[in-house]
Amino acid sequence: MxxxxxxxxxxxxxxxxxxxxxxxxxxxxxxxxxxxxxxxxxxxxxxxxxxxxxxxxxxxxxxxxxxxxxxxxxxxxxxxxxxxxxxxxxxxxxxxxxxxxxxxxxxxxxxxxxxxxxxxxxxxxxxxxxxxxxxxxQxxxxxxxxxxxxxxxxxxxxxxxxxxxxxxxxxxxxxxGANLDAAKKERYAAINKELSSIYNSFSNNVLHDEENYVTYLNKDQLGGLSEGFIKSAAKIAKDKGRDGEYAITNTRSSMDPFLTYSTERELRKQVWTNYYSRGDNGDEFDNNKLIAEILKLRKERVALLGYDNYAQWRLQDRMAKTPENAMALMNAVWPAAIARVSEEVADMQTVANENGDNITIEPWDYRYYAEKVRQKKYDLDSDEVKQYLQLDKLTEALFFTAGELFNYKFTPVAEGSVPVFHEDVKVWEVTDKDTGKHIGLWYLDPFARAGKRSGAWATTYRSYTSFEGEKNVLASNNSNFVKPAPGEAVLVSWDDANTFFHEFGHALHFFSSNVKYPTLNGGVRDYTEFQSQLLERWLSTDEVINKFLVHYKTGQPIPAELVAKIKKASTFNQGFSTTEYLASAIMDMKFHLADPTNIDIDKFERETLAELKMPKELVMRHRTPHFGHVFSGEGYATAYYGYMWADVLTSDASEAFKESEGGFYDKDVAAKLVKFLFAPRNSMDPAEAYRLFRGRDAKIEALMRDRGFPVPKE
Missing domain, CATH: 1.10.1370.40 (Neurolysin; domain 3)
Structure with missing residues (x-):
C-alpha cells in the first residue's frame, strides 16, 4: 500500500x-x-x-x-x-x-x-x-x-x-466545510481536532500490542520450521534478552510462516490469537471504544455538510462514486469467494483425516493444512519455492522490470554519499538507460525492527514537479522481512515477493510522474493501487523467473517443473485470500453505513459477518480493532474496497499485455502503459486515462478468470 x-x-x-x-x-x-x-x-x-x-x-x-x-x-x-x-x-x-x-x-x-x-x-x-x-x-x-x-x-x-x-x-x-456557516465551521474543526487525537491513540495501541505480545519457543517446539526461520527467531530472541530461545513476534512476517509450517497446534493457536487480537485485549490499549467514537464523529461531521453517511461523502470523488457501486462489486465476487473457501476447507479436512490428526479445521489451522493440500494437489512445497526467492535477486528483478518497461537504470550510490536513517537502508540512483538523465533516488528499508510499523509501504520524500523547475524524485520502499542471522540469505515467500513487486509499482508510479503541479501528484484511492497491483504480474513472467529465481546455495536456476507447478497452482487458495480481504473491505463499508449511536463494535463485527455467512475457518485480514487503514486515519476509510476495484483494472490491463505480440514486455503496450496510466498521476480523470490505454472500460470478467472463479454470464 x-x-x-x-x-x-x-x-x-x-x-x-x-x-x-x-x-x-x-x-x-x-x-x-x-x-x-x-x-x-x-x-x-x-x-x-x-x-x-x-x-x-x-x-x-x-x-x-x-x-x-x-x-x-x-x-x-x-x-x-x-x-x-x-x-x-x-x-x-x-x-x-x-x-x-x-x-x-x-x-x-x-x-x-x-x-x-x-x-x-x-x-x-x-x-x-x-x-x-x-x-x-476555513x-x-x-x-x-x-x-x-x-x-x-x-x-x-x-x-x-x-x-x-x-x-x-x-x-x-x-x-x-468551506461553505459552512460560522457555527458549523467551528463544530467541524472541533470534530477534526478530536478525531486527530483518537487516530493517534488507535495507532499507538496497535503498535503497543505488536511490540509486547511475543511468543517464545524452546528447542523442542520448532517442529516444521525451516532452518532460516529458526536462526532468525533465535537472533530476535537473543536481541530481546532471551538467548537460547526463539521469538515469534506479533507481526505478519513472523506470524504467517509460523502458522504455515509449525507442527505445534497449540502454539499456532497462541500466535494466531496474539496477532488477531491486537487492539482487542480488554485493557488500556483496547481500541473498541475508540472506534465507536470515530464512527460517531465521522457521521456527525459529514451530516454538517448534508450527507447521510460518511461513505456517501467519501466516495463522491473516487472512481466508484457511490457506496452502492462499491458494494455491488464486492457482492458480485463474495459468493464465489466463500464457495471456494468451502472447497478449500473440505480438501484440508480430508488431509487432516488422512493424517489421523483428529481435528476440525480452525482458523489457526488454515495456513498449515492449506500448505499440505498444496503439496498433495500440486506437489508444490512453498518452502521449496522460497529457496529460489532471495531478496537480493528479487531486487535485481525489480530493476530488470523497470528497465524493460520504463527504461530505467538503478545504480547503487557510494556508501555514505547519501544520508540514511538506519544501517539497513540502501540507496540507488535512478537514471534513463539511454540518455543517462537523472530521475531520482530509490531508498529501500527492508527489515522489521522494534519501532517500525508492520506491513509494507511506499512513500516519497520529494515528488516530481516542474512548475518551479524540474524536481527529481526521492522515493522509498519499506518492508518488514525478518532479518536473517549473519551470513544467511534473506528468503521470502511467493506472497511476500508479490508484495515486494506491488510496492515497487508505487515507486515506479512516483518516478514516472510527469505533472507540473504538486496537487496532481495525488491520486484517487481506488485507482492508485491499480498501478502497483499490475506490477505484481511481472514476477511470474518467464523472463523474471529464468533470470532471477536461482537457488540461494547452489545458484542453479529454478527447475522448469517447479515453475510449471507454481503456474498450475496460481489460483490455489484464492478462496482464503479473496475472502479474508473482502471481509475487511465489506466491514469497512458496513460500519460507515450503519447508525453509530450506541454501536457495540465487537457485536456489530460478529453479527455482520454472520449475516454474510463468513466461513468460521478464517477471519478478516484486518480485524476491526487493529484496522489501521481505516481507523488510524482516513486514507482508506470506506475505501478499502479500492484494492478490488483496482484489481478489476489490473486483471483487464494484464489481458492487454497477454493479447499483444510481445506479451508482458511488448514495447508498444508498455509505452501506452507509461503514457496513460503512470505518467499522468492525477492530472486527468482515471476512467478517461484507462479508456485511453485500453480503448474501453475494464470488465469484471477478467478478475473472475484470474481468480479461477465462475465468470458471470452476460
Missing amino acids: TKQNKLKHIKAFSLCVIVAFSSYAQNPDNMTNNTLLQEWTGSYQGVPAFDKMKVEDVSAAVEKGMELSLADIEKIANNPAAPTFENTIVAMESSGKELDRVFTYYGILSSNMSSPEFREISSKLAPKLSEYQSKIS NEKLFQRIKAVYDASQKKPLAADQQRVVDLTYKSFEMN
Whole structure:
C-alpha cells in the first residue's frame, strides 16, 4: 500500500496525513540549527539529512513550520490583487516548503523509527496540527479567492492541467466545510481536532500490542520450521534478552510462516490469537471504544455538510462514486469467494483425516493444512519455492522490470554519499538507460525492527514537479522481512515477493510522474493501487523467473517443473485470500453505513459477518480493532474496497499485455502503459486515462478468470 507522506495543506487534505505527521512544539524560537527545517543540501538536488535528525528537534520544527506555512497562506488570502490562477492557486502550490521538509523527517520517525518518546510527542501535537489544518480549510478570504478562480474557469476553462488543479483544490475545500456557516465551521474543526487525537491513540495501541505480545519457543517446539526461520527467531530472541530461545513476534512476517509450517497446534493457536487480537485485549490499549467514537464523529461531521453517511461523502470523488457501486462489486465476487473457501476447507479436512490428526479445521489451522493440500494437489512445497526467492535477486528483478518497461537504470550510490536513517537502508540512483538523465533516488528499508510499523509501504520524500523547475524524485520502499542471522540469505515467500513487486509499482508510479503541479501528484484511492497491483504480474513472467529465481546455495536456476507447478497452482487458495480481504473491505463499508449511536463494535463485527455467512475457518485480514487503514486515519476509510476495484483494472490491463505480440514486455503496450496510466498521476480523470490505454472500460470478467472463479454470464 502507498502512503505518500507529503502534507500540501488543504489541497491534499487528509486526516490520515494529519495524524501521520503530528508532533508537539515546545520551543519554536532559535530555529537556525534545527536540521528538520533546513533546506536539503548535497548532491541529487539536495537530500534529507536523515543522519542528523533528532526526536528532540521535532516539536519546535513542527511549530515553526506551521507558523511559516500559515504566514504563506495569509499572504495569499490578503493579496489585494484580483484572484488569478497564478497569484492564488500557484501560490498555494508553492507554500509551506519548510513544513514539508519537517514532515519528511516526521514520517520516518513515525513509521520507521518510532519510540515511546516520539509517540508521546505525536499525541500532544495531534490536536494542534488539526487546528492548523482548520485554519487553512476555513480561511474565508482564501476560499473566496479559490472560488473566484474556480467560477471564472467554469466560464473560460484553463489549460487542462491547470483546470484539474483548480477543480481538485475547490472540491477539497468544499468537501471539508468551506461553505459552512460560522457555527458549523467551528463544530467541524472541533470534530477534526478530536478525531486527530483518537487516530493517534488507535495507532499507538496497535503498535503497543505488536511490540509486547511475543511468543517464545524452546528447542523442542520448532517442529516444521525451516532452518532460516529458526536462526532468525533465535537472533530476535537473543536481541530481546532471551538467548537460547526463539521469538515469534506479533507481526505478519513472523506470524504467517509460523502458522504455515509449525507442527505445534497449540502454539499456532497462541500466535494466531496474539496477532488477531491486537487492539482487542480488554485493557488500556483496547481500541473498541475508540472506534465507536470515530464512527460517531465521522457521521456527525459529514451530516454538517448534508450527507447521510460518511461513505456517501467519501466516495463522491473516487472512481466508484457511490457506496452502492462499491458494494455491488464486492457482492458480485463474495459468493464465489466463500464457495471456494468451502472447497478449500473440505480438501484440508480430508488431509487432516488422512493424517489421523483428529481435528476440525480452525482458523489457526488454515495456513498449515492449506500448505499440505498444496503439496498433495500440486506437489508444490512453498518452502521449496522460497529457496529460489532471495531478496537480493528479487531486487535485481525489480530493476530488470523497470528497465524493460520504463527504461530505467538503478545504480547503487557510494556508501555514505547519501544520508540514511538506519544501517539497513540502501540507496540507488535512478537514471534513463539511454540518455543517462537523472530521475531520482530509490531508498529501500527492508527489515522489521522494534519501532517500525508492520506491513509494507511506499512513500516519497520529494515528488516530481516542474512548475518551479524540474524536481527529481526521492522515493522509498519499506518492508518488514525478518532479518536473517549473519551470513544467511534473506528468503521470502511467493506472497511476500508479490508484495515486494506491488510496492515497487508505487515507486515506479512516483518516478514516472510527469505533472507540473504538486496537487496532481495525488491520486484517487481506488485507482492508485491499480498501478502497483499490475506490477505484481511481472514476477511470474518467464523472463523474471529464468533470470532471477536461482537457488540461494547452489545458484542453479529454478527447475522448469517447479515453475510449471507454481503456474498450475496460481489460483490455489484464492478462496482464503479473496475472502479474508473482502471481509475487511465489506466491514469497512458496513460500519460507515450503519447508525453509530450506541454501536457495540465487537457485536456489530460478529453479527455482520454472520449475516454474510463468513466461513468460521478464517477471519478478516484486518480485524476491526487493529484496522489501521481505516481507523488510524482516513486514507482508506470506506475505501478499502479500492484494492478490488483496482484489481478489476489490473486483471483487464494484464489481458492487454497477454493479447499483444510481445506479451508482458511488448514495447508498444508498455509505452501506452507509461503514457496513460503512470505518467499522468492525477492530472486527468482515471476512467478517461484507462479508456485511453485500453480503448474501453475494464470488465469484471477478467478478475473472475484470474481468480479461477465462475465468470458471470452476460
